[in-house]
Amino acid sequence: MLSISREEIQGMERLYRNNFINSISGFKSSNLIGTVSEKGIYNVAVFSSVTHFGSNPAVLGFVTRPTTVPRNTYKNIKDIGYYTINHVNSQIVEQAHQTSAKYEEEIDEFEICGFTKELSGFGGVPYVKESHIQIGMKFEEEYKIAINDTILVLGSIQEIKLKENLIKTDGFIDLNEADTTSINGLDAYLSPKKIARFNYARPNQPTTQINEYLK
Amino acid sequence: MLSISREEIQGMERLYRNNFINSISGFKSSNLIGTVSEKGIYNVAVFSSVTHFGSNPAVLGFVTRPTTVPRNTYKNIKDIGYYTINHVNSQIVEQAHQTSAKYEEEIDEFEICGFTKELSGFGGVPYVKESHIQIGMKFEEEYKIAINDTILVLGSIQEIKLKENLIKTDGFIDLNEADTTSINGLDAYLSPKKIARFNYARPNQPTTQINEYLK
Numbered sequence: 001m002l003s004i005s006r007e008e009i010q011g012m013e014r015l016y017r018n019n020f021i022n023s024i025s026g027f028k029s030s031n032l033i034g035t036v037s038e039k040g041i042y043n044v045a046v047f048s049s050v051t052h053f054g055s056n057p058a059v060l061g062f063v064t065r066p067t068t069v070p071r072n073t074y075k076n077i078k079d080i081g082y083y084t085i086n087h088v089n090s091q092i093v094e095q096a097h098q099t100s101a102k103y104e105e106e107i108d109e110f111e112i113c114g115f116t117k118e119l120s121g122f123g124g125v126p127y128v129k130e131s132h133i134q135i136g137m138k139f140e141e142e143y144k145i146a147i148n149d150t151i152l153v154l155g156s157i158q159e160i161k162l163k164e165n166l167i168k169t170d171g172f173i174d175l176n177e178a179d180t181t182s183i184n185g186l187d188a189y190l191s192p193k194k195i196a197r198f199n200y201a202r203p204n205q206p207t208t209q210i211n212e213y214l215k
Numbered sequence: 216m217l218s219i220s221r222e223e224i225q226g227m228e229r230l231y232r233n234n235f236i237n238s239i240s241g242f243k244s245s246n247l248i249g250t251v252s253e254k255g256i257y258n259v260a261v262f263s264s265v266t267h268f269g270s271n272p273a274v275l276g277f278v279t280r281p282t283t284v285p286r287n288t289y290k291n292i293k294d295i296g297y298y299t300i301n302h303v304n305s306q307i308v309e310q311a312h313q314t315s316a317k318y319e320e321e322i323d324e325f326e327i328c329g330f331t332k333e334l335s336g337f338g339g340v341p342y343v344k345e346s347h348i349q350i351g352m353k354f355e356e357e358y359k360i361a362i363n364d365t366i367l368v369l370g371s372i373q374e375i376k377l378k379e380n381l382i383k384t385d386g387f388i389d390l391n392e393a394d395t396t397s398i399n400g401l402d403a404y405l406s407p408k409k410i411a412r413f414n415y416a417r418p419n420q421p422t423t424q425i426n427e428y429l430k
Contacts, residue, residue, distance in 0.1 A: 001349075002379040006372060009273055012386065019386035021270035024350060024375060026302055027390060027397040027407055028267070029241030051266050052243070053278055054363035055236035058224050061278075063268055087241055090410055094422050101416035112418075134216075135239060143358045147369060148269035154362060157221060160239060164217040171227065171234035175242060175399045181410065182242040182397050184390045188412040188428060192242055192397045192405035195305055199402070201316035203327075207309050213403060 023185040030181040030189060032096055032115075033062070034084040034126040035076035037105075042117055042126050043072045044109045046096045048183040050085055058157035060085065060137065065150050072105060077153065081139050082123035086131035089179040093189040095130075122158055132178045134161040172197075174213075238400040245396040245404060247311055247330075248277070249299040249341040250291035252320070257332055257341050258287045259324045261311045263398040265300055273372035275300065275352065280365050287320060292368065296354050297338035301346035304394040308404040310345075337373055347393045349376040387412075389428075 009017060028048035035043045049063040062085075064074050077083045088096040098113045110117050116129035120136050127134040136159035143152040166178050181189045197213035224232060243263035250258045268274040279289050292298045303311040313328045325332050331344035335351050342349040351374035358367040381393050396404045412428035 001376045002382075004375045004377075006273075006374065009372060009375070010271070014271070016386035017273075018270050020382065020388060021273045021372070022267055023386075023388035023390060024273070024348070024372070025265050025267040025275050025300075026244030026246055026348075026395055027242055028244065031241055049266055050240050051264055051278065052237055052240040053360060053365055055233050056225070056229070057363065058221075058232075058236045058239075059360075059362055060240050063266065063276075085240075093410055094413070097413040098416050098422045101418045101420075103418050107418075133239070133241075140362050141360075143360075143367070145268060145274075145356075145358075145369065147355050147371070148272065148274055150268055152358070152367065154360065156362070157224060157236070157239070159221065160219045160224070161216045162219075167217075167235065171231035171238075172400050172403070173235060173238035175238060176405060180241055182407045184407070184412075185387050187414070187425070188387070189410045190391060190407035191410050192399070192407040195308055195396065195404045195406050197399075197403040198309070198312040201313050203316045203318050203322075205316075207313045210402070 019185055027190070028183040030088040030096070030183045032086040032088060032099065032128050032131065033073050034086060034128055035073050036080060036123070036125055037072065037076050038079050041106055042108045042110050043076055044113065044115055044128060045073050045099045046088065053154060059140070059154055060157065061152050061154045063150050063152055074151065074153065077139050080123045080125060082120070082125045083137050083139070083155065084120060084125050084127045085135040085137055086128035087133040087178065087180045088189070089132050090181055090191050092130050093181060097187065120159070127161065132162065133180065234400055242405070243398040245303040245311070245398045247301040247303060247314065247343050247346065248288050249301060249343055250288050251295060251338070251340055252287065252291050253294050256321055257323045257325050258291055259328065259330055259343060260288050260314045261303065268369060274355070274369055275372065276367050276369045278365050278367055289366065289368065292354050295338045295340060297335070297340045298352050298354070298370065299335060299340050299342045300350040300352055301343035302348040302393065302395045303404070304347050305396055305406050307345050308396060312402065335374070342376065347377065348395065
């Protein structure tokens with residue numbers, strides 16, 4: 001095993017380090033965040049930092065840097081109070097990646113990247129019609145992260161739209177069946193394939209599989 | 216498409232809602248956090264919330280609830296100031312899931328779950344030897360999340376251990392080659408397979424693939 005120190009990481013060339021450190025946390029979620037500005041311009045941008053924060057209330061977070069590309073996303077969320085999160089499936093990875101280009105503020109990124117808007121009932125924020133799992137979000141709170149000036153944005157789930165057969169009898173959503181993708185680093189998209197699903201783990205009892213998951 | 220409202224989510228039975236909402240953010244990272252207590256008891260626990268926060272300095276975060284299972288992890292990190300993050304590969308998903316059982320505080324979870332400790336040079340915190348990508352972390356800061364009393368724990372990367380051939384010429388780490396897994400919901404493990412890697416996206420220019428990624 002190669003060992004790389006903190007100092008060696010700091011000494012890396014900037015793009016090399018961005019690729020390296022963006023890969024190191026493991027696989028990431030792959031989502032499009034849909035927003036609308038006060039002027040009515042629609043925005044969609046790919047994010048790999050959407051993270052589960054709690055189930056009751058149902059809360060999701062994501063990390064943003066107000067001074068970089070997806071700044072329109074952050075500004076629109078603060079102005080309108082609502083946004084959407086839409087899973088990227090394998091059929092739309094190319095368009096999804098294209099949303100990371102630095103488009104001017106007045107460009108409708110749905111149109112230019114080839115996505116179809118479906119307007120929600122709250123704030124008129126746009127869902128991505130091509131996505132198989134769509135989540136309507138309300139802005140709740142934000143935390144400015146002292147160590148690197150990023151912002152953690154937290155929202156509560158207002159609505160979930162998906163095909164009924166993706167939900168299993170115990171509430172589990174089969175993301176493999178939904179064709180949801182995962183992100184490696186800044187720019188690689190993958191399709192996760194099932195290994196196993198396990199029953200609730202208990203001390204002094206071996207882990208057992210939920211066999212119907214693999215059927 | 217089925218539409219499920221906030222009120223319907225709130226009305227779900229607790230375990231059903233946990234499965235449902237834990238699946239909705241998309242695929243999650245799959246990591247074992249290794250710690251040691253002040254009394255010298257080793258602890259290892261699986262986490263699906265490890266998230267990239269920044270590359271310079273290199274910062275990773277994870278979410279915990281101090282009152283639930285992995286509370287030893289949080290206490291140990293606060294007491295010792297260091298911890299490790301270790302990728303779960305497909306060969307160790309069963310043992311990784313077993314770490315989520317509620318073991319008593321005096322149990323060495325490495326031993327009981329079948330993992331090998333490799334002690335780091337900082338705080339003596341244990342790496343998981345069976346993991347192909349191991350990260351040494353220093354505690355930096357924490358944020359108490361008001362909406363649901365969870366805690367976001369942020370740490371800086373001190374050391375990264377991995378096989379040299381996993382790092383590509385531009386710094387990208389091929390997590391597919393590393394056999395890193397991904398988590399769906401609370402208890403399903405998947406092996407992500409490559410779809411595409413894309414070049415830096417620019418307005419007025421179509422997205423192009425990095426072809427060597429698929430070789």
